[in-house]
Amino acid sequence: MEQQSDVLDPASSTPDPAGLLSARDRTVIGVLLVSTFVVILNETIMSVALPTLMTELAVSASVGQWLTTGFLLTMSVVIPVTGFLIRRVRTRALFGIAMALFSAGTFLAAVAPGFGVLLAARVVQAGGTAIMLPLLMTTVMTLVAPARRGAVMGNISIVISVAPAIGPAVSGIVLTQFGWRYMFWLVLPIALAALLLGMRLITDVGDSTSAPIDVPSVVLSVLGFGGLVYGLSSVGHSAESASQATLWAAFGIGVAGLVAFVARQVVLQRDDRALLDLRTFRSPTFSVASAMMMLMMAVLLGTVVLLPIYLQGVLALDTFTIGLLLLPGGLLMGLLGPVVGRLYDRFGARALLVPGTVATSAALWSTTLFTAGSTMLQVLGFHLLLSVGLAFVFTPLFTSGLGAVEPRLYSYGSAIFGTTQQLAGAAGVALLVSMMSVRSSALAEQGASLVEQTAGGIHSAFLVAASLSLAAIAGAFFVRGTASGEVPAAH
Numbered sequence: 001m002e003q004q005s006d007v008l009d010p011a012s013s014t015p016d017p018a019g020l021l022s023a024r025d026r027t028v029i030g031v032l033l034v035s036t037f038v039v040i041l042n043e044t045i046m047s048v049a050l051p052t053l054m055t056e057l058a059v060s061a062s063v064g065q066w067l068t069t070g071f072l073l074t075m076s077v078v079i080p081v082t083g084f085l086i087r088r089v090r091t092r093a094l095f096g097i098a099m100a101l102f103s104a105g106t107f108l109a110a111v112a113p114g115f116g117v118l119l120a121a122r123v124v125q126a127g128g129t130a131i132m133l134p135l136l137m138t139t140v141m142t143l144v145a146p147a148r149r150g151a152v153m154g155n156i157s158i159v160i161s162v163a164p165a166i167g168p169a170v171s172g173i174v175l176t177q178f179g180w181r182y183m184f185w186l187v188l189p190i191a192l193a194a195l196l197l198g199m200r201l202i203t204d205v206g207d208s209t210s211a212p213i214d215v216p217s218v219v220l221s222v223l224g225f226g227g228l229v230y231g232l233s234s235v236g237h238s239a240e241s242a243s244q245a246t247l248w249a250a251f252g253i254g255v256a257g258l259v260a261f262v263a264r265q266v267v268l269q270r271d272d273r274a275l276l277d278l279r280t281f282r283s284p285t286f287s288v289a290s291a292m293m294m295l296m297m298a299v300l301l302g303t304v305v306l307l308p309i310y311l312q313g314v315l316a317l318d319t320f321t322i323g324l325l326l327l328p329g330g331l332l333m334g335l336l337g338p339v340v341g342r343l344y345d346r347f348g349a350r351a352l353l354v355p356g357t358v359a360t361s362a363a364l365w366s367t368t369l370f371t372a373g374s375t376m377l378q379v380l381g382f383h384l385l386l387s388v389g390l391a392f393v394f395t396p397l398f399t400s401g402l403g404a405v406e407p408r409l410y411s412y413g414s415a416i417f418g419t420t421q422q423l424a425g426a427a428g429v430a431l432l433v434s435m436m437s438v439r440s441s442a443l444a445e446q447g448a449s450l451v452e453q454t455a456g457g458i459h460s461a462f463l464v465a466a467s468l469s470l471a472a473i474a475g476a477f478f479v480r481g482t483a484s485g486e487v488p489a490a491h
Contacts, residue, residue: 025143027201028091029152032136033159035095035194038187039102039129040163042071045171045187046122049180050305051312052319056180057115061309064115065433067122068305072426073229074126076419080221080276082134083415084213092202094135099195102128106191110184121184130418133159137414141402153399154341157391166330167304172323214268217275220261225419227254229426276419277412280405285480286413289401290420292353292475296393297421298428299364299465299472303386305429306436306461311379313454314372325376329387336391341399349396353476356392359385361469367462372455393472400479432461 046053046067054064085094105124112118136156144152174183231250268274281287311317311325343352363386370378398417405413440457448456 024203028203029136029140029143031194031198031201032095032132032139033155035099035198036132036136037159037163038190038194039098039125039132040159041167041170042102042106042122042125042129042187045167045183046071049171049175049183049319051309052175052180053115053118057118059115061433061437065305065429066119068301069229069426069429070119071122071126071129072301072422072429073226074123075130076225076229076423076426077222078127078130079134079415079418079422081213081218081415082131082418083276083412085131086135086138086411086414091135091139092199094131095198095202096195098128098131098135099191099198100128101125101131103188103191103195106184106188110181110188112181130422134411134414134418137398137402137417138411141407141410141414146403148345150344150395150399151338151341154338154344154395156398157337157340157395166327166334169323169325169327169330172308172319172321172326174323176318176320176323212273214264214273214275217261217264217268220257220264221275222257224254224257224259224261225423227251227257229423229430230254274412276415277409278416280409280413280416283404284478285404286401288475288478289397289404290417292357292393292472292479293397293401293417293421294424295468295472295475296360296390296397298424298431299360299468300390300428301425302428302432302461303364303367303465306432306458307379307383309436309454310370310458314370314451314458315374315376315379317376321376325380326383328380329383332384333387333391336388337395340391340395344396344399349400349479350476352392352396353479354473356389356396357469357473357476358389360389360393361466361473363389364462364466364469368459368466370455370459370462372451396479404480428465432465435461435464 050061050064050067053059053067054061057064089097102125105121105126105128108124109118109121112121136159140152140156171180171183174180174186178186227250231247231254262278265274265276265278269277269279281290307326308319308322311322312319317325340352363382366378366382366385401417402410402413436454436457438457439460440453443453443456
């Protein structure tokens with residue numbers, strides 16, 4: 001039985017076909033955009049701080065990277081539940097829960113006495129972040145007419161891509177001037193202000209459903225996603241401690257958990273009881289867009305973590321210089337977001353994705369030429385080209401992918417996009433850092449200097465990232481998003 005309540009349900013809301021948003025709808029989307037930007041910024045804010053934290057907290061790179069990987073892993077575990085939450089919980093209340101969790105995690109991180117508490121704080125932060133992204137995307141798909149979605153999704157691309165991109169720049173500047181704890185002290189008042197503003201201005205939209213949550217699905221998703229990412233992260237540990245049994249056990253649990261999770265969703269979705277309705281994958285465009293987004297997030301977040309290690313460990317730059325060096329790319333991506341959105345509304349997805357993926361791949365292949373003698377200008381050129389390429393990729397993928405599913409499945413499509421991209425981001429960080437650790441360990445055994453070890457490890461990791469980017473170019477030709485923004489018919 002369905003009860004009426006003010007919660008987002010795409011099937012019950014019809015956007016204005018002319019593309020005009022009411023003042024209320026603009027306010028809701030605006031507050032969600034700002035709040036989501038703040039929380040997603042924390043995905044990569046630790047990357048520049050990693051070398052400092054490794055020293056101050058006495059941890060290795062393969063352990064320290066869990067401050068980023070653990071954040072992403074938590075998101076990939078929590079996000080599958082958000083498809084259910086968005087359909088059950090009032091919009092305003094769900095926003096309040098998300099921002100309260102994030103604010104609490106931020107405070108805990110600021111006062112953390114050691115690595116364990118800091119990691120726990122990151123997990124709490126991620127719980128709030130995980131809710132915000134699908135809530136924002138589902139809200140936009142519900143309220144914005146197809147003909148205007150490209151422009152609005154362009155603003156969302158600023159949140160999704162620019163926030164992680166400028167995270168290292170922000171943290172580099174803050175580290176130099178104040179210290180790592182202030183990365184959280186400075187964010188906390190912004191998060192609290194967003195919470196108070198949102199609770200005052202956000203209004204509820206749509207109707208709710210009363211379907212119960214499937215607890216076995218939640219358990220299986222935790223085992224599946226957690227096992228795979230832990231296994232990837234253990235590759236670096238196994239090179240140091242030969243813990244092969246743990247590595248293979250984690251992979252085994254992860255694969256078995258995901259297989260069981262998918263099988264259960266297929267059964268439950270017949271009665272509309274799935275935690276994550278997989279019927280979204282009936283759309284080829286959604287499936288290809290999801291796969292490409294996974295590739296792009298793996299490459300982006302893996303590179304964002306590796307680049308500061310290269311700049312500090314090989315080029316011997318200080319954190320303030322690194323922050324300034326990476327800032328132009330993040331700002332450029334932000335400026336291009338709305339422009340790319342309008343181009344999507346006019347020309348469609350493929351016209352943007354092909355040049356975007358080519359530019360991204362070219363930028364990544366240029367990193368394989370980085371040496372101990374590379375200049376800051378060379379690094380800046382790479383980062384700017386990467387930013388341009390990604391700006392032309394994210395908006396078309398989100399808009400065409402979600403636009404290809406039935407409106408009643410928007411919340412699940414948003415959750416699937418969020419889950420897969422965060423899982424891919426966590427896997428990308430774990431894989432590239434592990435590749436760096438394995439190669440660095442091999443060079444250490446050969447008697448190489450510390451700089452040579454770091455340079456060699458970074459080279460191997462960047463080579464893997466560049467190779468992965470080639471698959472995205474091929475995928476760009478299979479995305480069928482059109483400029484018309486046509487909404488698919490219900491099946």
